[in-house]
Amino acid sequence: MRRIDLHTHTTASDGTDAPAELMRNAAKAGLAAVAVTDHDTLSGLDEAAAAGRETGVMLVRGCEISTGTELGELHILGLWLPQKTEPLQEKLTWLRSKRDERNAGIVAKLQALGLEVDMDEVRAEARGESVGRPHIAAVLVRKGYVRDPGEAFRAYLGCKGKAYLPKTVLEPEDGVGLLSRVGATVSLAHPLLWKAPEGWLGKMLGRLKDCGLDAIEAYHSEHSQEDVRTCLALAKRFNLGVSGGSDYHGANKPAISLGKGYGGLFVGWNVLQDLLARRRAAGLPCPQEAA
Secondary structure (H helix, E strand, O other), rough: EEEEEEEOOOOOOOOOOOOOOOOOOHHHHHHHHHEOOOOOOOOOHHHHHHHHHHHOOEEEEEEEEEEEEEEEEEEEEEEOOOOOOHHHHHHHHHHHHHHHHHHHHHHHHHHOOOOOOOHHHHHHOOOOOOOOOOHHHHHHHHHOOOOOOOHHHHHHHHOOOOOOOOOOEEOHHHHHHHHHHHHEEEEEOOOHEEEEEHHHHHHHHHHHHHOOOOOOEEEOOOOOOEEEEEEEEEEOOOOEEEEOOEEEEEHHOOOEEEEEEOOOOOOOOOHHHHHHHHHOOOOOOOOOEOO
8 A cells, every 4th residue: 555644844944954955855765645744834845845746646735734722732734725725824933933933932031041042043953934942952963062953942942941932823723714714624643652640632533623623633743653543532532634754854854754753654645535525515615726
């Protein structure tokens, strides 16, 4: 069965593969379809689409939006985004402006701690439209303040770090509704990475389905087999589709391979076909962005 990957990141946000490079790497890996789902930006999709046509890899136009709950962030994937998405673009522009404010605040705190870092360096490291903490971490590594990105997050950038600032995010219902209104297939990303109290996720899924949630990401690099079974049971309970992807970031998550995760991930072509069937049943377009 052909393999797909419906959760990847490029240099448009916090990955290290340019969009075209990611599509070429997907072809080399034997993938039939890839969703580019950069954080808070659609800026890499046209480049990825062109490379998809060249390589024969189907592109699923997507993005990933962070939302906030009392337990922390929930990440929402929008898949099969249309070409024209003005309401979504406006909200993503606002979210990126809030990211920029946060980044500047973090850099100011690092400077107050005696670290010589400035926003020009961070933006140069990013190379894309959506700039965030991984790019600040890369600057800290390059300048020798920390050994690796993990240490940067532990010491400075993570929630217990000396330079941490919280991120402005949407409510989960708002994020799901926003993506649903533009015609995306809306999927809850890696839902079992949060250790929520028993029953919490089920209640959240019920709320989000009422706002337009279509699917749950059962197959993910960091989901165990038990996690997959739990997600499949939740999908059946709430009549949701199932999605899956590696959450590939290139060299920023070097242990995660495109389409294979840590080595045991397999997302089959049938997953994509089932999601497309749901779109057809809902009267939504099913674009094919590959030769």
